[in-house]
Amino acid sequence: MTSTSRLRLWPTTALIGAIAxxxxxxxxxxxxxxxxxxxxxxxxxxxxxxxxxxxxxxxxVADTAPRGDGYxxxxxxxxxxxxxxxxxxxxxxxxxSGRMQxxxxxxxxxxxxxxFFTPLGANGRACVTCHQPENxxxxxxxxxxxxxxxxxGKDPLFAAIDGSNCPSLPQGERASHALLxxxxxxxxxxxxxxxxxxxxxxQPEFTIAVVSDPTTCNTDPTYGLHSANPMVSVFRRPRPLxxxxxxxxxxxxxxxxxxxxxxxxxxxxxDPQTGQFVSLQLMxxxxxxxxxTQALEAAMTHLQASRKPTARQLDRxxxxxxxxxxxxGVDGVAGALTGNGAPPGLGxxxxxxxxxAWLGNNPVNKVFGSFxxxxxxxxxxSPAQSERRQSIVRGAELYYSRRFIIQDVGAYNxxxxxxxxxxxxxxxxxxxxxxxxxxxxxFMDLGLNNxxxxxxxxxxxxxxxxCSPTARPQAYLGRHIYTHDPGRALITxxxxxxxxxxxxxxxxxxxxxxxxxxxxxxxxxxxxxxYDRRFNIxxxxxxxxDLVHFLEVL
Amino acid sequence: xxxxxxTALLAMAxxxxxxxxAGTPVSFLxxxxxxxxxxxxxLCFFVEHDGQRYSLTNPVDYASAQxxxxxxxxxxxxxxxxxxxxxxxEGRFSVMPEIDPACDRIVPATPGMAYGPNxxxxxxxxxASAMLARVEADPALSIRPIYKDAAxxxxxxxxxxxxxxxxxxxxxxDRGSLGDMIALMALVxxxxxxxxxxxxxxxxxxSRLDDGRLLSEAPGLARQRADKLRHxxxxxxxxxxxxxxxxxxxxxxxxxxxxxRGDIRVEPANRxx
Numbered sequence: 067m068t069s070t071s072r073l074r075l076w077p078t079t080a081l082i083g084a085i086a087x088x089x090x091x092x093x094x095x096x097x098x099x100x101x102x103x104x105x106x107x108x109x110x111x112x113x114x115x116x117x118x119x120x121x122x123x124x125x126x127v128a129d130t131a132p133r134g135d136g137y138x139x140x141x142x143x144x145x146x147x148x149x150x151x152x153x154x155x156x157x158x159x160x161x162x163s164g165r166m167q168x169x170x171x172x173x174x175x176x177x178x179x180x181x182f183f184t185p186l187g188a189n190g191r192a193c194v195t196c197h198q199p200e201n202x203x204x205x206x207x208x209x210x211x212x213x214x215x216x217x218x219g220k221d222p223l224f225a226a227i228d229g230s231n232c233p234s235l236p237q238g239e240r241a242s243h244a245l246l247x248x249x250x251x252x253x254x255x256x257x258x259x260x261x262x263x264x265x266x267x268x269q270p271e272f273t274i275a276v277v278s279d280p281t282t283c284n285t286d287p288t289y290g291l292h293s294a295n296p297m298v299s300v301f302r303r304p305r306p307l308x309x310x311x312x313x314x315x316x317x318x319x320x321x322x323x324x325x326x327x328x329x330x331x332x333x334x335x336x337d338p339q340t341g342q343f344v345s346l347q348l349m350x351x352x353x354x355x356x357x358x359t360q361a362l363e364a365a366m367t368h369l370q371a372s373r374k375p376t377a378r379q380l381d382r383x384x385x386x387x388x389x390x391x392x393x394x395g396v397d398g399v400a401g402a403l404t405g406n407g408a409p410p411g412l413g414x415x416x417x418x419x420x421x422x423a424w425l426g427n428n429p430v431n432k433v434f435g436s437f438x439x440x441x442x443x444x445x446x447x448s449p450a451q452s453e454r455r456q457s458i459v460r461g462a463e464l465y466y467s468r469r470f471i472i473q474d475v476g477a478y479n480x481x482x483x484x485x486x487x488x489x490x491x492x493x494x495x496x497x498x499x500x501x502x503x504x505x506x507x508x509f510m511d512l513g514l515n516n517x518x519x520x521x522x523x524x525x526x527x528x529x530x531x532x533c534s535p536t537a538r539p540q541a542y543l544g545r546h547i548y549t550h551d552p553g554r555a556l557i558t559x560x561x562x563x564x565x566x567x568x569x570x571x572x573x574x575x576x577x578x579x580x581x582x583x584x585x586x587x588x589x590x591x592x593x594x595x596x597y598d599r600r601f602n603i604x605x606x607x608x609x610x611x612d613l614v615h616f617l618e619v620l
Numbered sequence: 621x622x623x624x625x626x627t628a629l630l631a632m633a634x635x636x637x638x639x640x641x642a643g644t645p646v647s648f649l650x651x652x653x654x655x656x657x658x659x660x661x662x663l664c665f666f667v668e669h670d671g672q673r674y675s676l677t678n679p680v681d682y683a684s685a686q687x688x689x690x691x692x693x694x695x696x697x698x699x700x701x702x703x704x705x706x707x708x709x710e711g712r713f714s715v716m717p718e719i720d721p722a723c724d725r726i727v728p729a730t731p732g733m734a735y736g737p738n739x740x741x742x743x744x745x746x747x748a749s750a751m752l753a754r755v756e757a758d759p760a761l762s763i764r765p766i767y768k769d770a771a772x773x774x775x776x777x778x779x780x781x782x783x784x785x786x787x788x789x790x791x792x793x794d795r796g797s798l799g800d801m802i803a804l805m806a807l808v809x810x811x812x813x814x815x816x817x818x819x820x821x822x823x824x825x826x827s828r829l830d831d832g833r834l835l836s837e838a839p840g841l842a843r844q845r846a847d848k849l850r851h852x853x854x855x856x857x858x859x860x861x862x863x864x865x866x867x868x869x870x871x872x873x874x875x876x877x878x879x880x881r882g883d884i885r886v887e888p889a890n891r892x893x
Contacts, residue, residue, distance in 0.1 A: 319767040322801040331796045333855040410760045424765040429748040430755055436762035484684035488663045544719050
């Protein structure tokens with residue numbers, strides 16, 4: 067690590083002025099806010115603050131790789147953009163541990179002309195490209211690798227903009243798409259300094275230097291941190307696009323958090339259309355307040371749309387997202403997960419019928435409900451089936467009740483719960499009834515983004531963060547931090563947010579490996595092993611297997 | 621940030637000095653110690669200072685102690701039970717923002733030892749198993765929320781009298797407590813219903829420690845607190861034209877924890893009929 071390999075970028079006033087001038091010339095710019103208005107992330111109208119800068123980068127990348135149509139025909143489970151098919155009210159898809167259910171609560175849906183399934187931009191992708199039904203509306207690395215093989219890398223999925231490590235790399239070569247092919251990661255490019263809701267720069271509390279970047283994108287003269295349109299590139303997994311009512315509903319029963327952000331007791335952001343508070347549960351960094359503003363960012367970046375989707379297109383996308391549910395439906399060993407005598411919280415229909423945004427950490431409402439009916443062998447079960455069901459019951463019990471010491475988790479232990487905090491998976495962080503993400507919402511540095519936990523990822527960029535001496539420090543790492551992904555801090559500019567990314571739902575897991583925002587866990591077993599290491603839990607081998615069996619049926 | 625260095629309090633041997641009597645004021649910085657209380661119960665925290673153990677139980681949310689940070693203990697010694705094995709203190713604890721790597725001690729649970737109210741009581745365990753029996757009879761209950769949203773507050777009735785709220789802050793922070801923010805929401809609803817004028821006045825605090833040191837909060841904090849309260853109150857729906865914001869960078873002369881505050885006063889337009 068020599069000083070010449072680092073790029074320093076203090077956001078000087080002059081630079082901010084230059085950025086403001088540039089962004090004023092593009093289509094998505096907005097008028098300046100009234101003087102004295104607080105500079106906070108969020109959106110004005112349809113458009114969140116970072117999107118104008120992102121759009122400029124997306125429009126600067128020409129996708130030169132040859133792409134074709136009709137790739138869907140060769141692969142019946144793949145949904146190709148623009149394909150005319152009908153999505154049934156209830157479909158199920160094979161996954162590595164059984165079958166996953168995808169349910170359309172509004173009934174069968176024809177994809178023809180539907181903006182979620184239609185390429186809205188230059189690169190031939192649609193939303194469905196990265197949110198595939200067979201993967202519970204996420205995208206598994208197995209599916210990505212299959213598409214690579216089936217299309218020799220020509221599927222629009224691999225578009226240069228974010229389906230390669232960097233658009234400047236030779237497209238079509240495996241190495242240029244290594245993070246996507248190996249870990250299922252897309253490039254997320256966010257302007258630096260961060261942008262407030264109105265698109266104006268937020269004065270960050272820290273500088274970013276690139277320590278190393280195997281993807282080359284952060285040091286790239288056109289796309290990097292010191293380009294004319296300065297961007298930080300981080301690499302993240304798609305978050306599953308199902309069960310969204312649980313994500314967008316404001317939390318019940320935990321006043322004042324239907325209006326306040328837990329961590330610092332500031333107000334939650336608002337929906338720019340309705341003026342209502344929003345839950346702050348979308349995206350790893352919470353940068354998009356609503357499904358509607360999110361759809362616009364996705365269209366401008368992932369789809370490289372040349373103009374904003376129409377209001378009607380956005381409405382239709384959001385309406386689709388609000389009615390789709392996904393969960394595991396059949397376990398290859400335990401059998402059907404729904405129907406008479408099955409645990410009540412399993413299967414997609416239970417999610418459709420469930421009450422959103424309640425805590426599931428009391429003795430009655432345990433996050434995914436009761437599994438007690440499987441505790442003893444029942445008539446008609448095979449021995450293997452009984453054994454697996456009992457393992458799932460034990461796994462649920464570990465998840466619900468086995469306490470461990472949760473220590474030094476930045477943006478978590480310091481939010482008013484104590485360091486350390488002794489809780490179980492369910493009562494500590496994964497507490498939302500039916501879904502398992504943190505109702506708080508749960509931004510945190512679990513040790514996957516920031517060093518020094520045992521998470522070194524030489525395949526990812528490594529940034530050095532230096533916070534100003536007057537900034538409130540990251541609670542356990544201070545003002546000098548090495549990180550693979552600054553997370554929420556790229557949106558707020560706050561030192562104490564460095565490395566914090568948000569918990570996500572735990573449904574339909576089996577079909578969408580790898581896990582964690584940066585794909586660190588290739589399997590559910592690796593995920594359990596990570597927690598065991600990080601928090602010195604000391605799970606026995608049988609307990610680890612039980613937990614995996616439990617997670618597989620969600 | 622105050623230039624206070626880590627003190628080596630933990631290294632001091634506990635002396636057999638008589639405990640301070642109830643009502644004795646205390647004001648000191650110390651490393652919190654986490655005390656495990658057993659496999660089925662939480663941790664509790666205590667500090668050791670001048671040969672005396674004080675418990676840090678039942679803190680306001682933001683004051684939950686954190687290893688790797690010193691805690692500022694301010695208040696008066698309380699009579700009564702000794703949770704977590706220490707004297708209880710009536711007052712406030714503040715987690716200091718700066719990192720202190722020396723604050724790093726977790727004490728394992730001693731089997732059979734009672735640590736006070738933090739441990740799960742037999743009654744709570746019994747109540748839990750009664751609820752569980754209901755779920756066993758009808759497993760579908762397990763995914764139906766047992767709690768209900770609070771009923772909306774009835775509209776206030778005359779006479780509409782002025783109301784005040786004092787929001788107290790941790791040292792060097794603009795974060796209000798959960799309880800204060802619930803009260804603030806109710807206060808804003810009252811102000812809206814009564815067409816009241818609201819005044820905010822925030823201060824920057826100062827604390828004199830028992831060892832004579834003076835801790836002052838960062839300059840500018842009074843303004844930051846006032847701005848944040850203003851943003852919250854208008855964000856909750858109060859017309860900014862009905863709001864006056866004021867702050868005093870003082871700092872308030874060694875007023876201790878009560879000097880870190882924001883005062884909100886609501887004056888209804890009239891007393892109603």
